[in-house]
Amino acid sequence: MNSKKEGVQTGATLIEDLLTDLLGKRFAQVFPESPEAAQAGRVIASANPEFGDFQCNDAMALAKALRLSPRAIADKIIAGAEFPGIVRKLEVAGPGFINITLEDAFIADRAAFIATDAHTGIPQCGVGRKVVIDYSSPNVAKPMHIGHIRSTIIGAALDKLHRALGYEVLADNHIGDWGTQFGIIIMGYRHFIDQAKLAEAPASELERVYVLSYGKAKDDEAWMNQCRAELVKLQQGDEENLKLWTEFIRLSLIEFDRIYKRLGIRFNMTRGESFYQDALAGIVDRLEKAGLAKESEGATIVDMSEENLGVAIVRKSDGGFNYATTDLATVDSRVREFSPEKIIYVTDERQQLHFKQFFAICRKTGIAPESVDLVHVWFGLMRLPEGTFSTRQGNVIKLDALLDEAESRALAVIKESRPELPEAEAKTLAAQIGISAVKYADLSQDPRTLITFTWEKALALDGNSGPYLQYAYARIRSVRNKYKEQFPDGDPESQPLLLNDAIERTLALKIAMFPGAVKKAALSYRPCMLADYLYDLSQTYSSFYQRLPFLKAESGVRESRVRLCGLVATVLGNGLDLLGISTPERI
């Protein structure tokens, strides 16, 4: 629309990329002899709005190579440089910063583009590319607890972020449905199971008998041996044990699904460790034939101590396989079946060495060719102020309990602010708000930070929180609705965006930067970059809302501002959806 009038068609190119391109050409043109200058021109968002909208710092970096003062370089770059329709002002400041101020009309165009573009302006750099994301991965026969929440929520956000960029995403829940614990559980089941409790809360009851059986195995040799025997029977296909095992999985999946539903999360597939069992022996063979694996103390190992990666066991001395082998088989299977460009794992920080080891083995054997990117997104452990969570101390918070508490706190606030709301609606709303608080608390910070869990922080309903963003969204929707009531014939979308007030301009610029935030969040595997952006946008919107009248403004200005509100709603709504946070119309 406006862009046609201005004659500048920039499509879905990010503003920073567009400016980098323009400035990069200037550097190459002004200093044709310098290979360093050919690489220069990178433009980033301005640190401080006083200095303009964007900035380029490369003049300073080039000083040595060009044997010129940074300011002299910057001056040459901007002298005579004109980017009509895009840049209003270029200036050199401080030691040699090049500050860029955009044309208002360009900002307005870019903001408006978000609403008209099918992908809200998000560059489709993932089209035709496939990525497998492996996250959540709880263990069968154990209830999901607070230790699972980060992988689940961060993984789900990375999932949606990649889809937004056009990637084809295969979300795979690699559940722990195989391994030594099943011998212990089977014994526990045979001796301690309470069928009534099992029907009521399967995972909890299975965990209870597991803990009992595990405790007994520790100081009862005979019991331990029986557990081993049950496991061997299971692995050999004993009908009775197989039936129990299948039932454990079935019951666990029902509970997992219930929680995933509460969290609004869906996987494309749930292939547990057992799915790969038949391939394990072949993997070890392959490693041995490649000369990578060798026998040591009765086990088969891959020794990578020369690369400082220690030793990975791929077959235990009892002949059984372990998780390294399963992970290798899983990559092998995924590469063959899906040919992904990338496989992303979301697990806690304790597994860093394991992933380095098995990624290295994947490369050496060609199980994953160089064309497949293997990424380990690790996050810091969650702990309590007084120390770590541990089953032994009994201080583990179950995921259900956390979500229940979140919802009940939200419900209390709703009853206060909207007492007239019917109970059922209040509860639905409380679920949306409570869950968003839990999700946002996690997504708003860098995955790598160690989280010290407090109820206050995890369930915050004000300040930098999920509900703050939901509130901002609902308030905007209300503005739009009121406009429709009062001006039924009005059509804000057909009116030009007027950015006369500083805050209108700031807001429009922030809207226009949404696609960049999405891309950065996805490619750096840090959903917090998007969360930060959305919070910043909402704060700017709140100031805008507070400072300027919309519906009472004069005609024209009114439409422009209402239209801006609509753009904020579009961006907020899309952004929150990417984080897995719902956007109720009224809260």
Add this chain to the structure above:
RNA sequence: GCGCCUGUAGCUCAACUGGACAGAGCAUCAGCCUUCGAAGCUGAGGGUUGUGGGUUCGAACCCCGCCAGGCGCGCCA
């Protein structure tokens, strides 16, 4: 012992990966609802970025040494 990670306001976190006076929320204090939703807004106080060196025009970020904490180092995953 070796290795990986972390240390920023009283508390919880940012700082767009080396840029300009280090920013938010919570908590504290002072203001703003008979005008579009106060789960909101405006403002105040609060910092030698654990510490000592180094590299750089420029360091919270990179390098080295200490200090403190978390995690991992062969048959759990």
